[in-house]
Amino acid sequence: xxxxxxEQRFLSAQxxxxxATIGPGGAPQVKPVGFSYNDQFGxxxxxxxxMAQSAKYKNVQHNPAVAFVxxxxxxxxxEGTRFLEIRGVAEAVPGTGADAHPDADAPGLAMGTGIIxxxxxxxLSYNVDPTHSGLWARGLxxxxxxxxxxx
Amino acid sequence: xxxxxxEQRFLSAQxxxxxATIGPGGAPQVKPVGFSYNDQFGxxxxxxxxMAQSAKYKNVQHNPAVAFVxxxxxxxxxEGTRFLEIRGVAEAVPGTGADAHPDADAPGLAMGTGIIxxxxxxxLSYNVDPTHSGLWARGLxxxxxxxxxxx
Numbered sequence: 668x669x670x671x672x673x674e675q676r677f678l679s680a681q682x683x684x685x686x687a688t689i690g691p692g693g694a695p696q697v698k699p700v701g702f703s704y705n706d707q708f709g710x711x712x713x714x715x716x717x718m719a720q721s722a723k724y725k726n727v728q729h730n731p732a733v734a735f736v737x738x739x740x741x742x743x744x745x746e747g748t749r750f751l752e753i754r755g756v757a758e759a760v761p762g763t764g765a766d767a768h769p770d771a772d773a774p775g776l777a778m779g780t781g782i783i784x785x786x787x788x789x790x791l792s793y794n795v796d797p798t799h800s801g802l803w804a805r806g807l808x809x810x811x812x813x814x815x816x817x818x
Numbered sequence: 819x820x821x822x823x824x825e826q827r828f829l830s831a832q833x834x835x836x837x838a839t840i841g842p843g844g845a846p847q848v849k850p851v852g853f854s855y856n857d858q859f860g861x862x863x864x865x866x867x868x869m870a871q872s873a874k875y876k877n878v879q880h881n882p883a884v885a886f887v888x889x890x891x892x893x894x895x896x897e898g899t900r901f902l903e904i905r906g907v908a909e910a911v912p913g914t915g916a917d918a919h920p921d922a923d924a925p926g927l928a929m930g931t932g933i934i935x936x937x938x939x940x941x942l943s944y945n946v947d948p949t950h951s952g953l954w955a956r957g958l959x960x961x962x963x964x965x966x967x968x969x
Binding site for chain 1: 845849
């Protein structure tokens with residue numbers, strides 16, 4: 668398990684995240700995406716229409732460095748924005764979302780062919796986990812191994 | 819004017835965008851941000867608490883390549899997600915948001931010191947402009963000069 672229970676609850680309450688990838692010229696690109704936390708692998712799995720033909724899928728084939736963020740504003744104002752940012756290494760997994768994901772009914776994973784699977788390496792959260800209010804950052808090397816803590 | 823009227827209306831209806839920058843190691847980072855379209859310069863101006871001390875501000879000082887996305891789901895479902903992605907060159911502008919921006923009352927620009935100002939170089943939109951349904955991409959070199967069109 669790479670994400671805490673509070674982080675997983677935060678993710679599951681949202682339908683959309685935003686995925687940043689590196690384009691062919693080295694500049695970033697960012698898109699809204701559907702996603703699911705894969706608790707078997709501790710990964711974020713991202714699917715979508717024509718995924719295998721998408722620029723983001725091709726981007727991660729050339730450069731696996733990605734960042735993914737989910738946010739909400741429980742109080743409605745900008746000041747109350749909470750977020751969970753996951754930086755990591757992505758793989759482009761061919762096949763249908765159903766084949767590639769253990770839970771074929773996972774929201775956002777029924778469309779298209781191919782998924783992007785993010786292996787988290789650094790997690791930054793802001794007011795997501797009640798045991799770590801404010802900004803909390805930690806590194807991961809492999810599943811569940813915390814290598815640093817603190818904001 | 820770098821953005822169409824429809825694109826500007828789409829932006830002004832949203833409070834939050836997500837900004838992707840390149841971190842010190844070359845990997846992307848992405849954060850939710852408040853923003854305003856600056857129609858004097860044709861830029862996206864981004865402010866926030868402690869902006870000048872933030873990682874994103876320092877990132878653009880070292881690498882000005884950024885991507886910014888705003889999205890919505892008017893139909894509530896993932897399939898209906900519309901987005902406007904702006905790729906460009908960012909500058910880190912010191913001073914208060916009020917000093918740096920011609921409209922001190924612009925939402926999201928009253929906080930902190932320093933802003934990130936994005937000069938759009940490529941605009942990708944999906945179902946944002948009724949005159950270009952579906953995906954529409956175009957390049958800009960300097961204010962308002964369209965150098966390519968089509969998706």
